[in-house]
Amino acid sequence: MKYTNESVRRQDxxxxxxxxxxxxxxxxxGVLSMVADNGGYGIPVNFVWDGDxxxxxxxxxxxxxxxxxxxxPNVSLCIVGHVNLLPGRFTTEYESVILFGQARRGLSDEEKMKALHLLIDKLSPDFKQIGDKYAHGSFHRVEIIRVDFTEFSGKKKSVPHAD
Known part of the structure; x- marks a missing residue:
């Protein structure tokens, strides 16, 4: 996965x-954006990075x-970090990352369970044992999508003396 900011308009x-x-x-x-039959489609999703x-x-x-x-299967995922609305200055401080890649389905049961455990580790770290039981009990009614990214970029805006 290549980090590239070459296409970011505001290089500052x-x-x-x-x-x-x-x-x-x-x-x-993050917001997963994809192409639907009638145009674009974006939806907020929980996600977990595999470290690669x-x-x-x-x-x-x-x-x-x-x-x-x-x-x-071509998608983008936009992750929004810190946001600080500055109404009196008519601007917003923000940070975001956008990733581009392809979504994959039809994963093995082993990979799906690994993904569920990664999600539990990230989103419910204090409930791993209960999470494992839940993952096994709901496995038949869960789909796991793996998105393989080829590139990503990041952008932020900081305002001096924002306070």
Whole structure:
């Protein structure tokens, strides 16, 4: 997965790669954008990074998202970090990362369970034992999507004396 900010229009707002990786590792949610039959489709999702070049997303085993991914696996995932609205200055401080890649379905049961455990470790670290039972009990009604990313970029805006 290549970190590249070459296509970011505002070169004065580039984010350091290390901070982009922090958002990828610890971001609470992202917006998965894909192509649907009637145009674009974006939906907020929980995700977990595998530490390399993929993220896992869990969802129901059917629905619009899966239909869109089956028709066109090309996606982007936008992760938003710190946001600070500055109404009196008519601006907003922000940071975000956007990743581009392809969604994959049809994963092995072993990989799906590994993904569920990664999600539990990230989102419910104090409940791993209960999470494991839940993952096994709901396994038949969960779909796991792996998104393999080829590139990502990061952007931020900081305002001096924002306080």
């Amino acid at each position: 707002r580039l984010m350091e790669e290390s901070r982009a990786i922090e958002l990828l590792a610890h971001g609470e949610y 070049s993929s993220v896992y997303i869990h969802c129901a085993p059917q629905g619009r998202k899966l239909q869109a991914l089956d028709a066109n």
